[in-house]
Structure formats: structure tokens, C-alpha cells
Amino acid sequence: MTLQNCLVFLHIPSYPTVWLLCKLLLHFNEDYTCTNESFFEFSLEWYSQRQEMALPLWKNLLQTTKERILQQRRLSLYNGAHGYEEELIKKKLQQFAGGSINLSKEDNGIGILTLNNPKLMNAFTGTMMVELQERITELENWKDGKGLIVYGAGNTFCSGSDLNAVKEISNSQDGMDMCMFMQNTLTRLMRLPLISVALVQGKAFGGGAELTTACDFRLMTPGSEIRFVHKHMGLVPGWGGAARLVQIVGSGAALQLLSGTARVDPEKALRLGFSEQTLSSSDETRALEEARAWLSQYTEGPVSVIRAMKKVVTAGRELPLEDALRTEKDIFGTVWGGPANLEALVRRPKHK
Numbered sequence: 252m253t254l255q256n257c258l259v260f261l262h263i264p265s266y267p268t269v270w271l272l273c274k275l276l277l278h279f280n281e282d283y284t285c286t287n288e289s290f291f292e293f294s295l296e297w298y299s300q301r302q303e304m305a306l307p308l309w310k311n312l313l314q315t316t317k318e319r320i321l322q323q324r325r326l327s328l329y330n331g332a333h334g335y336e337e338e339l340i341k342k343k344l345q346q347f348a349g350g351s352i353n354l355s356k357e358d359n360g361i362g363i364l365t366l367n368n369p370k371l372m373n374a375f376t377g378t379m380m381v382e383l384q385e386r387i388t389e390l391e392n393w394k395d396g397k398g399l400i401v402y403g404a405g406n407t408f409c410s411g412s413d414l415n416a417v418k419e420i421s422n423s424q425d426g427m428d429m430c431m432f433m434q435n436t437l438t439r440l441m442r443l444p445l446i447s448v449a450l451v452q453g454k455a456f457g458g459g460a461e462l463t464t465a466c467d468f469r470l471m472t473p474g475s476e477i478r479f480v481h482k483h484m485g486l487v488p489g490w491g492g493a494a495r496l497v498q499i500v501g502s503g504a505a506l507q508l509l510s511g512t513a514r515v516d517p518e519k520a521l522r523l524g525f526s527e528q529t530l531s532s533s534d535e536t537r538a539l540e541e542a543r544a545w546l547s548q549y550t551e552g553p554v555s556v557i558r559a560m561k562k563v564v565t566a567g568r569e570l571p572l573e574d575a576l577r578t579e580k581d582i583f584g585t586v587w588g589g590p591a592n593l594e595a596l597v598r599r600p601k602h603k
């Protein structure tokens with residue numbers, strides 16, 4: 252990290268600590284590179300040794316910035332250490348154009364994410380993969396968001412990667428890059444502090460089936476089908492679908508669905524606990540309305556509480572017990588004595 256990067260990265264162009272930062276980095280020539288963490292460890296060490304010099308503000312800034320870096324690291328599954336160069340990968344993916352990923356954020360806190368490439372059964376082109384990441388970044392920054400419905404245009408969900416693009420990136424490096432990009436993206440989707448539902452109409456095949464596993468819930472319309480067809484492609488899931496499927500239905504059922512490329516219709520999905528409900532209509536508009544109604548029973552209530560609820564469940568699902576408990580404590584602290592809590596103490600609701 253050079254001095255310029257440091258300053259830009261730390262976003263502290265005006266603080267007096269720029270002087271301190273320059274002092275520190277003067278020890279190193281311009282080409283000094285460091286990992287973010289080693290830089291902050293060194294800085295903290297350097298300043299803690301010169302206690303009288305270290306401005307409390309500077310130490311707080313460093314600590315906050317370090318936490319932000321670690322948070323950013325946590326958000327991203329892969330990074331440079333894994334050979335993951337995101338900007339290069341995005342450039343490559345953008346060579347395969349077509350379709351779009353649309354997002355509408357509604358006043359009631361429900362987002363509607365539409366996979367829009369109906370001519371190809373909503374198959375994911377390279378630009379759609381990049382747009383999916385852009386929409387998820389928007390959702391990560393949507394502080395009023397409580398719920399999300401993911402569905403496909405043209406009354407079908409998604410038939411996986413666009414096979415025309417797949418042919419062009421069939422070499423190992425490009426395949427691994429696409430795999431890491433989509434795993435990063437779907438992990439961020441899964442971790443959104445919103446309650447997410449995949450509305451499955453028509454077909455959810457291959458990567459499309461994997462996308463359904465990155466949502467908290469699945470709702471299916473009559474006649475719809477989820478199918479992990481990877482074996483027929485000489486593949487295993489690459490977008491994280493296997494790891495998530497095991498968590499949802501258990502390893503036995505997951506192995507049968509993957510190695511048997513079973514057609515999962517709404518009845519089978521209910522039996523497996525893979526789908527929450529079979530909707531009554533397979534009409535696109537009515538199915539979306541039914542999905543909204545289903546989701547609203549869980550997103551009713553203060554946005555801060557709904558988002559905190561998803562966060563504690565994510566912690567319980569992903570962290571070792573003691574870390575999950577500590578995270579729950581921290582999240583509890585954000586709502587205890589908050590506006591919704593205080594208002595409820597006045598209202599004294601009866602839970603009949």
C-alpha cells in the first residue's frame with residue numbers, strides 16, 4: 252500500500268493525523284507495500300510505544316479503520332491471497348453481454364430482484380453476473396430493506412450459466428474465476444440483513460438451482476422444478492450450491508439430489524424442507540403477489556428489529572456457538588432500549 256493509497260483508503264485527508272501518517276510512512280520509501288493488517292498492527296505498535304505522541308483520536312481512527320478492513324475482508328470470501336483479482340474477472344465477464352438484473356426497492360422495505368433474460372430462460376450471461384453483484388451492493392447499502400424476492404422474468408426462474416458464455420470460459424483459470432466471483436456474490440446475497448425468498452416458477456436449473464439455495468426461503472408455483480443438472484455437464488456445483496444445500500436438506504438428501512440430478516417438484520421440495528409453500532397460482536403476476544403476502548408475515552414490524560433478527564440467525568447458522576452467542580449479544584445491544592423496544596414497553600402488547 253503506497254502513501255497515496257493509504258490516505259485515500261483511510262479517507263482522512265483533513266485530519267491532523269495525516270501529519271502523523273506521513274511521519275510514519277516517511278520511514279518507508281514510496282514503494283513500501285504492506286498488507287492492511289500489518290500496516291495497522293505496525294502503526295498501533297509504533298504509536299503505543301510513543302504513548303505521549305499517539306493522539307487518542309488517531310488510535311480510535313486506526314482501530315475503526317482496521318475493523319472496517321476486517322469487515323470488508325469478512326464480506327469477501329476470496330481476495331488476492333486466493334489469486335482473486337475481482338476487477339480483472341469483471342472485465343472478462345463483461346465480454347459476455349445480454350440480459351439484465353433489475354432491482355426495485357419498495358417503500359414497505361421489500362426489494363424485488365428480477366433475473367431478466369427470458370429469451371434464454373434467464374440464463375446468466377457474464378454481464379448479468381456483474382450486475383447481480385452491483386444489485387447486491389445496492390441492497391447491502393439499503394438501510395430500510397427488510398425483505399427480498401428473487402424471481403425470473405417470463406414465468407421461469409433461471410437455467411444457470413449461459414452455455415454460450417460457458418463455452419468461451421471453459422479453461423481452468425476462467426472457470427475458477429467465475430466460480431469464485433459467483434461464490435463471493437451469492438455469499439453476500441445469503442448474508443444480506445433482509446429476509447430473502449426465491450420465487451421459483453418454471454425451471455431453476457444448474458446455477459439457477461444454486462441461486463435458490465442462497466435465499467433464506469423458496470416458494471414454488473405449481474409445475475415448477477428445481478434441478479441440479481451439474482452431473483450431466485460433467486460438473487459439480489460451483490456457485491456454492493452444494494455447501495448450502497447440505498445445510499438446508501442435510502447431506503444425505505443433498506447427495507441424492509446432486510448425484511441423481513433429481514427433478515425437485517413442489518411436492519418433493521416440501522417433503523425435503525427445501526420449499527416453504529406451493530403457491531396456488533402459476534400466473535407470473537399472481538404468484539408474485541402471493542410471494543409478497545407470504546413474505547410480509549415475516550417483515551411486518553420495525554426495520555431495525557427485522558434486520559437484527561436476520562443477523563442473529565445468520566450468526567447462529569455460520570459461527571461456532573460461542574462466537575454466535577457473542578454476536579447475538581452485540582446485536583441485542585443495538586435494539587435493547589431502542590425506539591421499538593421503548594415504544595413496546597409503553598404499549599405493553601398482549602400476545603394472545
Ligand SMILES: CC[C@@H](C(=O)O)C(=O)SCCNC(=O)CCNC(=O)[C@H](O)C(C)(C)COP(=O)(O)OP(=O)(O)OC[C@H]1O[C@@H](n2cnc3c(N)ncnc32)[C@H](O)[C@@H]1OP(=O)(O)O
Nearest residue numbers: 370371372374410411412413414415454456457458489490
Ligand atoms: C455452476 C453451474 C453453471 C456452470 O457450470 O457454469 C451452470 O449453470 S451450467 C448450465 C446448466 N443449465 C442447463 O444445462 C440448462 C440448459 N437448458 C435446458 O435444459 C432447457 O433449456 C430447459 C431449461 C429445461 C428449458 O427447456 P425448454 O422449455 O424446452 O426451452 P428451450 O430449451 O427451448 O430454451 C429456450 C431457449 O433458451 C435457451 N437456453 C436455455 N437454457 C440456456 C442456458 N443455460 N444457456 C444458454 N441458452 C439457454 C435455449 O437454447 C433456447 O434458445 P434457442 O435454442 O435459441 O431457442
